[in-house]
Amino acid sequence: MGGQDFEISIAERVIVEKYGKNTLDLYRKIERNSFRSKKVEKDLKFLEICKCYGTIPDFIKFRVYCPTFQTTRTYRSWCFDLLDWEIDKQKKKIPTIKKKLEDDTTLLTSCISYFDSKCLLSLNERNMEKKLCNVDFRHNKKLTKLGIDLNKKVDKNKVIFNFSDRILSDEQKEVLSLGFDHCIPPSTIPHNQFFLCFEKLCHTIKNCEIYKDRWNHITNSISTVAHDTYKKFKCHVKSIHTPYPSLTPLIALRDDNNIVITKPDKGRGVVILNRDDYFSKLNTILSDSSKFKPIISDTATHLLKLEDKLNRLLRSIRTSIGEMTYNFLTISGSKPGRLYGLPKIPKIGQPLRPIISAFESLFTNVPLNETTDIILNKTTSSLLNSYGLNKTTYRKLLDIAVHNSVFTFNGSIYTQNKRHKNLSVIGFVDVIVVSIKIDDASLLPVILKVVMCYNIAHKI
Structure with missing residues (x-):
């Protein structure tokens, strides 16, 4: 016993x-x-x-x-x-x-x-x-x-950085520790956005020589694939019944208008800030009149002016660059990038690193004119001539892209001050271009597309 x-x-x-x-x-x-x-x-x-x-x-x-x-x-x-x-x-x-x-x-x-x-x-x-x-x-x-190992858990205090006044519950910490990759699969597909991708595909390959003789057959095949895929997805979603109770604790955080949930500027994790502090830090960055200035005109009107400026230049060289390159570079239906900030966790006060959506960063110390000159010098005249361009026209295209970038924040639209020589959203593209030798004919149209379209606006 x-x-x-x-x-x-x-x-x-x-x-x-x-x-x-x-x-x-x-x-x-x-x-x-x-x-x-x-x-x-x-x-x-x-x-x-x-x-x-x-x-x-x-x-x-x-x-x-x-x-x-x-x-x-x-x-x-x-x-x-x-x-x-x-x-x-x-x-x-x-x-x-x-x-x-x-x-x-x-x-x-x-x-x-x-x-x-x-x-x-x-x-x-x-x-x-x-x-x-x-x-x-x-x-x-x-x-x-059943395939569930509860021992494989991360230290919540190492991945969740709460700098707000809100106190998180254990359930909320549990879900947040899963990271931003933990999400619900989409239950619907936006109809317009889905079929627009196929419309763009047809527009891209329209002028390719290999498709001209069978163009109707090609478009019918693409249309069939698009509609069949859309119908299969809808049927698949209707048959799914997988509950996601683990996301329930996040509802209270989602409805809290006093906080902002984001990620750190480096590494993985979840950062929670007071909304007032977040907006105050970004407004401080934008308040530097030597670097940024607000645009008073309507956003749509301003974007149309930028698009028209680029498209007018492209129309003037349409004959020399060819129909395919012209269609590839023409821009329409654009929208500006959106400014947001990622907190720098190790630094005191958690300052924000400004980020533009559709870009990886907002470079504030890239010498614009010098970088543009380096790009021009590294691009050979023979390569430009093969696309119907010369260095003067190429310079104009770069200038339009570099000096007319815009972005939005908190309902207002901003641009970078032209008088400031060391600012550009294009900075990271310029640096990449400068780091390679532009001697491959396949690189130039890609570089032009990124340089122009992404810096004037992020295409839908």
């Missing part, structure tokens, strides 16, 4: 001798309810973990006449309905069991001495620990069998 069993048997004999068999039965009832209340809580946690990971426990699965039906979305949806029912059932058990346990414990303490009640309840707690360890072991074994 083990030491603990021997200790329990002695305790039971003492209870019977001092207080009678009814008191012993009451104590055993407390033992059972104490263990049941803890076990139900652990069973509930096990079920919620399975639901969070989109996994069906084995005991939920049921037999069907056709085994292949178990692989269908319908079968999984039914299993998740049963899982939800089981979770609700376990949740309802907990208050009932705890109420019985509380009543029995109160009755026991009234029947025996204070010292004996403390000893018996302490003995009961120690006895439960061993049983609960066995429960945890079984649950972890089942989770591992």
